Amino acid sequence: MVQGYMKHAENLIPVIDRLLKKEKMEIGNIDAFLISRGPGSFTGLRIGFATLKGFLAIHPKPCYGASSLDVIAAGIKGYQNLAVCLDARRGKLYTRSYCSHGKRWLPSGPPRVVSIDEMISGLPAGSWITGDGVTKLAAKDLAVVPEKNWSPRAATLIRLFEMQDPLLKKLTRPKEFLPVYLRSSEAEEKLKGDRH
Template sequence: MKLLCLSTAEQGCSLAIVDGSILVCEEFWDARLTHSRRLVKMIEHMLENRAFMALGDMEGFVAARGPGSFTGLRIGISVVKGLAYAMGKPAAGVSSLDGIAFRFDHCSIPVCVMMDARRNEVYCAVYHFDHGRLMSKTKESVVSPEEAIGMTSGPVVFAGSGSKAYRDIIEQTADNPEFADRFLDSVSATALLRSLGSKEDFFNCSENRLAPVYIRQSDAQLQFAEK
């Protein structure tokens, strides 16, 4: 199945096209332009100049559904929904945290994904893999860095923007931390797709419904509640 997948959960934007189990191409942009100004052009460029395919060749669409940037998520999900509707093809959503964790799906020790949620908090989940297969995953949550570290024990790989923002705390508190390379801290469209690999008929799975998952209220909502 030919699939187009994207993530706009963070400042950078990741795009990938696969044909069955074959990765056709993947691109990542970290330019400081809003997703609304570049996303459609990025998709057109990738299809025409990298994949040598047309939009009509796609048999389905996948997007990161959150957590992450509220505005970025809304833009990415809206674009994917629009493309799916226009082409009459199915669409699915995948956790942004999965899009980081599945970069390490052959890791022999647990992976703690920490995305910087600001306000001294991180979006977090801890994953256990066995030769590419997900064995367990904690509930996704927004917690303090200390609480995230408390979800782990023994040797652990820390990944995601939060693992770098709070590296000092992790080094002082965690039992035996290892850190992912910085270029592996972002959500990968390929990893999003890899997380779906073992699922059957994921387009009709409620877990993969294409709707934003913010986990917490926006900063504007939090500020309003504090008044």
């Protein structure tokens, strides 16, 4: 997983190449592919899935994916209630709430796209907040998880795979090899608006 805000198309393949060389491996040596399915940056998700499909065309291997929200939550420990929120732009947030169950997080409901006010009013009592959407909530006096835990991490995906965690699903059907957007792109929304 390439983390941070970078030019995905320019950097993804070189980063993968460097990692393989560092580990003295080739892409054919990989046992399975793991992907964070979204929601997130439309461009980043498309590039990630296009790259995955390219690898699978040459090296068919099992593939597993998890929601970006679930991957972020799974990387955080030490809290009772957690809400992950990612910036969905235009005053909206992608969000999902979780409650602690032993060493795992159990989702309290499905992933949603909500306004900032809906996010705040829908928080379970005592929730801690994480994800890059925290910056949209900065003035709201909420309990915030440290910034180092705001993004999905490759190490968390690997741990979910090793633990056979149910948050990580095997992708087998064609529709599963598509990003999870939760909302239409800005261009799609504009096109719908122009038709009305």
